[in-house]
Amino acid sequence: MTTEAIITMTDIQKKFKGFQLDIPFLQIPKGFATALIGENGAGKSTLLNILAGIRLDYKGNISFFDGEKDEYKIRENIGYTSSTNYFLPHWTIKAVGEASELLFDQFHMERFRKLCTDLGLDGESKKISNLSDGMRMKTELAAVFARDTRALLLDEPASPLDPLMRDRLCTMIREYLDEGNGEKSVLFSTHNIADMENVTDYAIIMEQGKVVEEGFVEDLKEKYVLVKGENADEAAAKPLLIGFTKSNYGYEGLCLSENLDKFAGMDIATEAPTLSQISVAIMKQYTQLRG
Amino acid sequence: MAGKLKQGEYLPSIRGLAKELRISVITTMKAYEELERQGLVTAVQGKGYYVNAQDSEMLREQHLRKMEEHLSNAISAARIGGISNQELIQILEMLLEADN
Numbered sequence: 001m002t003t004e005a006i007i008t009m010t011d012i013q014k015k016f017k018g019f020q021l022d023i024p025f026l027q028i029p030k031g032f033a034t035a036l037i038g039e040n041g042a043g044k045s046t047l048l049n050i051l052a053g054i055r056l057d058y059k060g061n062i063s064f065f066d067g068e069k070d071e072y073k074i075r076e077n078i079g080y081t082s083s084t085n086y087f088l089p090h091w092t093i094k095a096v097g098e099a100s101e102l103l104f105d106q107f108h109m110e111r112f113r114k115l116c117t118d119l120g121l122d123g124e125s126k127k128i129s130n131l132s133d134g135m136r137m138k139t140e141l142a143a144v145f146a147r148d149t150r151a152l153l154l155d156e157p158a159s160p161l162d163p164l165m166r167d168r169l170c171t172m173i174r175e176y177l178d179e180g181n182g183e184k185s186v187l188f189s190t191h192n193i194a195d196m197e198n199v200t201d202y203a204i205i206m207e208q209g210k211v212v213e214e215g216f217v218e219d220l221k222e223k224y225v226l227v228k229g230e231n232a233d234e235a236a237a238k239p240l241l242i243g244f245t246k247s248n249y250g251y252e253g254l255c256l257s258e259n260l261d262k263f264a265g266m267d268i269a270t271e272a273p274t275l276s277q278i279s280v281a282i283m284k285q286y287t288q289l290r291g
Numbered sequence: 292m293a294g295k296l297k298q299g300e301y302l303p304s305i306r307g308l309a310k311e312l313r314i315s316v317i318t319t320m321k322a323y324e325e326l327e328r329q330g331l332v333t334a335v336q337g338k339g340y341y342v343n344a345q346d347s348e349m350l351r352e353q354h355l356r357k358m359e360e361h362l363s364n365a366i367s368a369a370r371i372g373g374i375s376n377q378e379l380i381q382i383l384e385m386l387l388e389a390d391n
Contacts, residue, residue, distance in 0.1 A: 031306075174310040175310055178310045202317070218317050
């Protein structure tokens, strides 16, 4: 499938003590919802902060919207939500709306008020510091969805939300993509991929500062097969599998579809993997977690 | 095929359908591409997908294949369960009766 990119990154590098973000080339497809998946500390937030312009101390090149150079146009067209405290703690919800109105030309106060009501953020005078993490995320979401933008960068939007609100967030993302009719794109990070699976079009899996796998979800589901088999074949099967696990009842792992014929003669069952299963198996390969 | 959409009518937009069905955009895209591959719809650049004129011969062929597949499944289930051919045929007749 040929798609245009909304963001193109080349040679992005950022070093911290004991961690290095290293992205030779990465594109975010236009008109889709892209999930940035990875363990805690994989570099998801660092990358999103760089993209959002919060972190400027990096090396490399980023191009937005077909090489748009006008910084005002880039800022005006991107909505960003942070996973940490973004708004000043003593601000009220009302102040968040007023500040957004000042900062962005395409901010609609009416839409912000309606979103606040719809998301159960009653009481505009409530202080940010008195809100729960979930309420704070809702405030951030209301502030970006109240703007006319072409791209959203959402850092762990689902994590602080309850299951109902996660479902609502998926709906909001789908509506946003539908409105854009192929022109609007969403990039969000998550480690709760199961909750966001049915809104994810493109997946980027990161481990230790590197992109270890990426692709359209439907393509990844064809690239990999979930294999289950008998423990008697463990020795032969293990080298062929990613994210190998076993129990008393047999083993399970992910295999490249092209390697499936190497299981000839073994008693196996195959299934199409879910995005969560693909992500977990790939992450297991690279993780520094032991045991 | 159930005739909900007439020949020449446009399918809902990919992102519109994804929103309605609460599934990802790429999934609806894949489904539309599959329909196109089967020759049931045609893609028009920038306008979407419309329903092709239906070839009844092809439709029959497709459904025959589907039917054979399901019947093969029924036969293998019967083998595993030790159910005789006669019983299997009886069940099929009974189901046909009930459907009438």
